[in-house]
Amino acid sequence: MRLYQGRRGDSDSFKDLSAYRLMLPHLGKVPLDLLDTLVLERYVEVRHEHSKPSTIERDLTRVRAILRFAAKKGLVSAARVADNLASVSDLVGEYDDQRMRWLEQGQRDELINWFKFDAELHLILHILMLSGLRLGECLRLAPADFTGAGIQTWSIKGRGRKRRHRTVPLHPRIRQLLSHYPLRSSERMFCMSETTLRRYFTEACERLGINDFRIHDCRHTYAVHLRLAGADIDEIAKLLGHTNIETASRYANIVPARVSALTGRL
Incomplete structure (x- = not known):
């Protein structure tokens, strides 16, 4: 440097x-x-x-x-x-306030299911798409982080390097996969390297014809579907672990499905 x-x-x-x-x-x-x-x-x-x-x-x-x-x-x-x-x-x-790449539900599930050939990859993609965790947060998960309340994760904030914990609801599909997933004795849930994961992810997107979609866009996909389901911006920011609500404000222009339905009744 x-x-x-x-x-x-x-x-x-x-x-x-x-x-x-x-x-x-x-x-x-x-x-x-x-x-x-x-x-x-x-x-x-x-x-x-x-x-x-x-x-x-x-x-x-x-x-x-x-x-x-x-x-x-x-x-x-x-x-x-x-x-x-x-x-x-x-x-x-x-x-990047200008980037809002996300997948519709059908294409999202198609990408997730492409990884069925490997139990570890399949579970990782479910977590990225259906919990909104950052890649680093996902790869450092331990078996103890999955509780009845949801997925326990944390991030380090500020110069004091304080850990800020948050709980993300556990999607039923993730819960089902966990019931069949062989838990490791090590501290970390997953042993796959970031490099290997990125290689498989890129290959899957190419084969499925999904263009300009990065691993981090799984997080955008999660947030957009939360918004479509009716979550407000404060709730989305909290689940994503944003301390600055401005970062989550990009989702404000997504109109929840219930609002669209109500508008049609006017």
């Missing part, structure tokens, strides 16, 4: 250079090949608790530039950079 900062010319603004310096305490000691979803999510949660979505998007764009520069200089393999760039793109999708 210091090497990238050093190559920047005098034409770069002081504000932009300062932004790179502010990254150093958080990401400066992280090896580039370990800059995955879990690390990036934690970085956003710690540094940008009260930031606007546009500010977070700009900061993640800088991370993307650093990764590309590292690949160009041969500091990390191109394949690994591709995986980490996908992680950055997913997070940018969460804070």
Whole structure:
């Protein structure tokens, strides 16, 4: 990161250079090949608790530039950079006010069911689509996180690195899959790597003809279907773990099905 900062010319603004310096305490000691979803999510949660979505998007764009520069200089393999760039793109999708890619129910279920060949993948896709967890939150789940109340998860917020816990309702289809899923003795529920999951996900979307759909868009799909079912923006923000309701305001233009039905009776 210091090497990238050093190559920047005098034409770069002081504000932009300062932004790179502010990254150093958080990401400066992280090896580039370990800059995955879990690390990036934690970085956003710690540094940008009260930031606007546009500010977070700009900061993640800088991370993307650093990764590309590292690949160009041969500091990390191109394949690994591709995986980490996908992680950055997913997070940018969460804070990009213009991006609202989601799937209708039929196409959503078609994508989920494509993974029936593998019990672990099948359960992961159900959780991503029907609980709205971030990829990092999903992959770190432990058997104890599934309770009668729902799925227990957490995120780290603020400079104090405090954990903020939330409970997401457990969808009946997830509950059914769990009843047949072989629980592991390890702390984590899943052993699949993020790289392997992304490869399968990309292949599934290509085969099903689903264009421009990222793993993080599963989260948008969950939120949109909540909105269509009648959930208000505050409820959606709480379930998604957003401390800034502005991030969830993109779903405000989705008209709940019950409102559409009532309008038809006027």
